Amino acid sequence: MAELVPIPGVMIERLAALDLDVDRILAKVGLSRAHLAPPRTRLTTAEFFALWDAIEEASGARDLGLRLGAGALPHKYDVASMAALHAATLGEALEKLAKYKRLVCPEEVFVEIEKGEARVGFHWWLAEGEPPRLLVDGTFAAVLALARRGTQKNITPVRVELARRRMDAALLARHFNCEIRFDAPVDRLVLPEAALAEPFVTHNADLLALLLPGLDSELAQEGRRRSLADDVRLALCRRMCGERPSVDKVAKDLRMSPRTLQRRLGEAGTSYQRLLDDVRYQSARRLLARTDLEAGEVAFLLGFEELNSFARAFQGWEGMTPARYRRLAAAPQP
Template identity: 50%
Template structure:
C-alpha cells in the first residue's frame, strides 16, 4: 500500500509560531506528541495531518491563517519537489513538476487540466477520509499562487478559485487571490490563465534541475512499482469524476494496459473495475454531500450516474439511507 506519511517541516512549525499560533496547543488539541517539534524528520498520517489542521482552526480562531501560512512559499521552500518547481523554466513546467513529483513527498495528488484559455490545478489527498480542512485548502492554494508569482516575478491575474465548501470568507479570499470565487464546486481548483504558463521563471536554475530530476525520476519509478493496481485505478477514476466516469478502456489506456489485462490483474488482486468504481463514487458522494450545498441531482451527475434513481439506489446500498437523509444526519 502507499505509505501514509506526511512530513511536518520544522520550518513550518517555526512559521506557525511566527504568525502567532500556539503550536504546542495545536499539537495537544490534535492529540499529537510535542516531540514532533524537535524530531529530525517529523511525520504523521493523513488522518493526523487533517486533525492537526482542524486544531489550527480551533486554536487560531483566525480565518486568514491558512493564507498567511501558505504565503510563506514566497520566501521559503520546504521540500525537494517545490524546489524543482521553483527552478523550472516557466510556470507551465513548474506546475507539471508539481503534478509529476508531489506524491513522492506525501500522499497528495496534484492534477493540472488544460483547455483553450485555462489551466486548472487541483490537489487531492489520496488516503483521506472526509473532506480537506478549510484552512489546509487555503494554505495549499496560497502556496501554489505564491510559488507562481515568486517564480515569474509578476503579479498574476487568476481566472478564478473553485472551492468545495459553502460560501465563507469570500472577501478575505477575494482580496488575497484577486479573482472570482465559486463556492459549492465539485472540486477544489485554482485556475490560471493558460497564456501565463508560458511566462519565464526568474528563479530558473538548470544546474539544480540537472542534479535533482534524475533522483526524482528514480524515486517515481520505485514508488510506481510498489503502488497496488487498485490504488492506481482509484486515482485515475477520482481525477476524472466530473460529470461522467471514465470507461474501463480509458482507465486501462491511462495505465498503459489493455482492458483485458486490467480486468485480469484486478481480479488477481481480489477486486474488479466495477468494485473500485463503486468505492470511488461512494467516497466522493459522502464528501460532496457533507462539504457542499450541491443539489443531489448535481452530485449524481458529477459521479457519472445517468439517472437520479440509480444514484439513490446505489447510495441506499452504501449507507442504508437516501442521500438527502444522510446529509441531514451528517449536518446535525
C-alpha cells in the first residue's frame, strides 16, 4: 500500500485558474510550492486532508469538490484510473479501480453488489480524522465522470449516501441527478447493477496488456506487506451498516475459517474483539460528530443490540456519554 498521496500538478494549476491564492493555501497547512515540486510531489494523509480543508476555506465555493472531480482529464489520470478507463465494461472498470487504487495512495476503493445495486465506497487507511467534505464530493464526482466518459452515456446513480448532516442538498442533487441521502453510516456512491454491463468505448486491450503485468507485480509485493489486521478493519468498516459484525461473516469475507482468522490474529498480537472495538469506537466518534443520527441509531449501525450496551462501551472509550461527546464536538473551537 502506498503511504503517501500524489499531488498532480494539474490540481494546483486548476486552483490558480480559479483565482485562488495557492501560496496562501499551502502556507496555511505548512507547505510551499517547493513541497509539491519533484522529487517530493506526495503528501501524508494528514497533510492531504489539511490541504483540502484549506482549499474549502479559501474558496468558499460549495461545489468546488464536484467541479475538480468531474473535470479530471484522462491524460492526467493515475495508473488505477487509467486501467479503469481502458477496461471493457463499467463493471470491469470499477474492479480495476478497486484493485489498483491502493498502489497509488493509502486509499482503498471497494465495490459491493447487493439487491440490484453496485455500492462504491472508499476507506483511507492512515487517516486519523474523516475525509474532508470537498474530497468526498470530488471522489464520487470523479468516479461518475469516469463511468460516463468510458460508456459515453449519461450514467445516473441510484443515490449518493453521505455520512454527514444535511447540507448542500440541492447542489448535490443537481450534479448527481439522484437522491442524496444524509446521515448515512458511510459515504457511498450507489449505481444500478445493470449499468455494470455497459461497454466502454475507451476499451484498449493492447494498453492493458502492457500496463497490468507491472501493476499486478506491485500488487503482489504490496500484499506481502499488508497485515491481516488491516484487512479485518476494512471488512468491519464495510459491515458497519446495522448488522452484527460476527467473526464468521468477516472470516467469510476474507476467505478463511473463523478459527484460522482468530489464530492468525492471535499470532499477530491482537484479536478479533480488539479490532471490532477499535472500529466501533472510531465509527461512533465519526457518526456522533458529523451526523444528526440519534444515539440509538448509531448503536444499531454499529451492531449493538441495545442502546445501553453502546452507551457503556462509549463511556469506556471516551470517559463520557455519547450525548456529551456530541455537544463538545459541535462546540466552536477556540
